[in-house]
Amino acid sequence: MSSLYAILHLTFLSARRMIWSRQTVLNLLLLVLATVACIAWSLREDPTPERFVAQILLPIYVAFLLPISCLCYATAGIAGDREEGTLVYLLATPLPRPLIYLAKYAAALTLTLIWTLGGLRLLGQAAGPVGAQVVALVSWPVLLASCAYVGLFQWFATLFSRATIVALGYALFLEVLIGSMPGIVKRLAVSFYAQILIFDATGDLGVASAGPHNPAMFLPIAASAATLVLLIATVGLFLLGGWTFSQREYV
Amino acid sequence: MTRKWQAVTGFSSGIDDREREIAVNVQTREAAREDRDAVRQAEYRSWSHQLHPAWRVCFPLAATGLRLVLRRKLFWLLLGLAALNFLFLFATIYLRAQVSAENPGVARFVDGVLHSVTGEGRSYRDFMFAQGTVTMLLLAFAGEVLIGGDHRQGGLTFYLSRRMAAWHYVLGKLLSIAALVLLTTTVPALILFLQYGLLTNSLAYFRDNWRIVVGILGYGAVMAASLSLLLMALASWFPRTVPLVMSWACVFVLLPAVGALLSEVFDNRHWRLIMFWRNIRMLGTWCFGALTREQDLVMLPWAAGVVVAVGVVCLLALFPRIRAVKVVT
Numbered sequence: 001m002s003s004l005y006a007i008l009h010l011t012f013l014s015a016r017r018m019i020w021s022r023q024t025v026l027n028l029l030l031l032v033l034a035t036v037a038c039i040a041w042s043l044r045e046d047p048t049p050e051r052f053v054a055q056i057l058l059p060i061y062v063a064f065l066l067p068i069s070c071l072c073y074a075t076a077g078i079a080g081d082r083e084e085g086t087l088v089y090l091l092a093t094p095l096p097r098p099l100i101y102l103a104k105y106a107a108a109l110t111l112t113l114i115w116t117l118g119g120l121r122l123l124g125q126a127a128g129p130v131g132a133q134v135v136a137l138v139s140w141p142v143l144l145a146s147c148a149y150v151g152l153f154q155w156f157a158t159l160f161s162r163a164t165i166v167a168l169g170y171a172l173f174l175e176v177l178i179g180s181m182p183g184i185v186k187r188l189a190v191s192f193y194a195q196i197l198i199f200d201a202t203g204d205l206g207v208a209s210a211g212p213h214n215p216a217m218f219l220p221i222a223a224s225a226a227t228l229v230l231l232i233a234t235v236g237l238f239l240l241g242g243w244t245f246s247q248r249e250y251v
Numbered sequence: 252m253t254r255k256w257q258a259v260t261g262f263s264s265g266i267d268d269r270e271r272e273i274a275v276n277v278q279t280r281e282a283a284r285e286d287r288d289a290v291r292q293a294e295y296r297s298w299s300h301q302l303h304p305a306w307r308v309c310f311p312l313a314a315t316g317l318r319l320v321l322r323r324k325l326f327w328l329l330l331g332l333a334a335l336n337f338l339f340l341f342a343t344i345y346l347r348a349q350v351s352a353e354n355p356g357v358a359r360f361v362d363g364v365l366h367s368v369t370g371e372g373r374s375y376r377d378f379m380f381a382q383g384t385v386t387m388l389l390l391a392f393a394g395e396v397l398i399g400g401d402h403r404q405g406g407l408t409f410y411l412s413r414r415m416a417a418w419h420y421v422l423g424k425l426l427s428i429a430a431l432v433l434l435t436t437t438v439p440a441l442i443l444f445l446q447y448g449l450l451t452n453s454l455a456y457f458r459d460n461w462r463i464v465v466g467i468l469g470y471g472a473v474m475a476a477s478l479s480l481l482l483m484a485l486a487s488w489f490p491r492t493v494p495l496v497m498s499w500a501c502v503f504v505l506l507p508a509v510g511a512l513l514s515e516v517f518d519n520r521h522w523r524l525i526m527f528w529r530n531i532r533m534l535g536t537w538c539f540g541a542l543t544r545e546q547d548l549v550m551l552p553w554a555a556g557v558v559v560a561v562g563v564v565c566l567l568a569l570f571p572r573i574r575a576v577k578v579v580t
Contacts, residue, residue: 033506040512059512063508064505065505068497068501162323164496172384172388172500173385
């Protein structure tokens with residue numbers, strides 16, 4: 001009972017530290033900037049779901065805001081403690097390491113989901129009826145992608161002392177690089193599965209994958225398979241992170 | 252020894268004034284010798300070299316900063332990523348030269364297909380622009396190590412407690428960052444230029460294309476100056492890694508996306524001026540002498556104005572943060 005209380009307290013404490021931080025203020029500023037862009041977009045004469053997906057959802061939200069919001073909290077949980085030197089004191093407590101990891105993960109995931117899903121809804125509202133219509137359909141893909149990103153970035157935080165830079169490199173360099181490469185190598189990217197699910201969810205609105213998402217080049221897999229991959233990745237990365245965190249020495 | 256002891260302490264009975272004077276002299280000499288030994292043991296020594304002006308402290312400061320970055324494994328990983336594009340172009344230029352030497356008729360066809368290795372200024376400009384993403388990552392890392400670390404761990408207070416002014420510190424750090432920018436963009440571009448020229452049959456390539464060197468150096472200088480100022484301002488206000496990375500990524504990823512969107516929505520090219528990386532590229536193109544389109548020439552003063560304004564704002568934002576003491580409230 002006391003361990004459970006301690007874990008809940010740690011989760012609450014971690015979440016509170018991450019909320020009252022500069023990264024939250026910056027996250028808010030980024031969201032405001034994207035919202036202003038959405039409002040401007042809604043002023044155009046012919047807003048369509050397809051254009052919303054191609055001009056707002058994929059380049060601004062999926063390619064930037066989503067991974068950055070996940071990175072902001074998922075790496076800050078453990079990497080922030082390592083940076084400030086407080087992780088050693090936390091590990092010196094009688095709490096089992098997997099439970100500490102669970103507490104950090106729960107805090108990061110909760111905040112990330114609030115930001116990503118809340119931010120998505122805000123962008124949809126700012127973009128007018130068309131945006132709201134699309135956003136209502138893509139919440140599930142965004143939720144899945146957020147969970148996978150949080151698992152991945154928190155795993156990075158257990159592995160690397162500079163996990164934030166590594167996570168940034170993955171999100172803004174590696175994903176873009178392998179996403180633009182021909183063949184099936186793009187299946188290593190979380191955003192690949194998120195895009196498949198987004199196109200599948202918005203198919204009824206007439207959104208077709210075109211341009212760089214042309215099926216001949218994009219080589220999409222079935223939406224059910226993409227969902228399964230993201231779920232397995234989420235669980236697998238969480239377990240992997242917990243195991244790594246339990247094994248490594250942090251000084 | 253007994254006599255010396257007696258002389259120093261004066262405990263010996265029947266000691267006269269002469270012996271007392273000798274004893275005081277011995278005591279003084281021994282004290283002086285002990286002082287010299289203590290100073291020698293503490294490794295204090297007088298400065299026997301020529302004293303230099305204070306502003307030259309920037310160079311050791313920059314060198315120390317560079318060494319600090321070069322010690323990290325992550326730096327070498329990022330540099331390896333930056334080298335990928337360079338190695339690809341290096342190999343392509345070599346292959347093109349081989350194909351052209353064996354069959355000159357094919358050379359024109361190869362130039363038509365491989366736009367990235369035509370040897371014109373545009374090729375080098377595009378290469379330097381393409382290095383942008385990795386340079387951005389590298390600078391995010393360097394900003395956290397070079398500037399964020401100083402603010403977080405008291406390095407700034409240490410530096411400014413020495414006989415150096417705040418602007419010496421700023422200049423030294425700017426030089427470190429600029430060196431990293433040049434290392435990933437300008438130096439590889441110059442190597443590619445040299446390689447291209449050396450693989451031709453004469454020195455005519457160097458003679459006819461000297462303007463390219465000016466372009467590479469000019470573009471590199473613009474990038475180094477603007478990026479180092481921007482990074483230093485951001486890192487001094489956001490010394491922790493996550494906020495720094497977020498703000499830095501916003502400048503290079505979110506702002507271009509928003510700029511392109513607003514430009515299309517309002518059908519106004521001026522919105523593209525919020526794309527900082529694009530403004531730098533436009534100035535770089537001008538350095539290469541390849542800015543020919545009229546609409547680009549119209550936008551050039553605006554782009555230069557934005558880059559200069561960002562630099563001035565960064566400088567103004569820097570100085571409140573570069574202080575020897577931290578006021579805790």
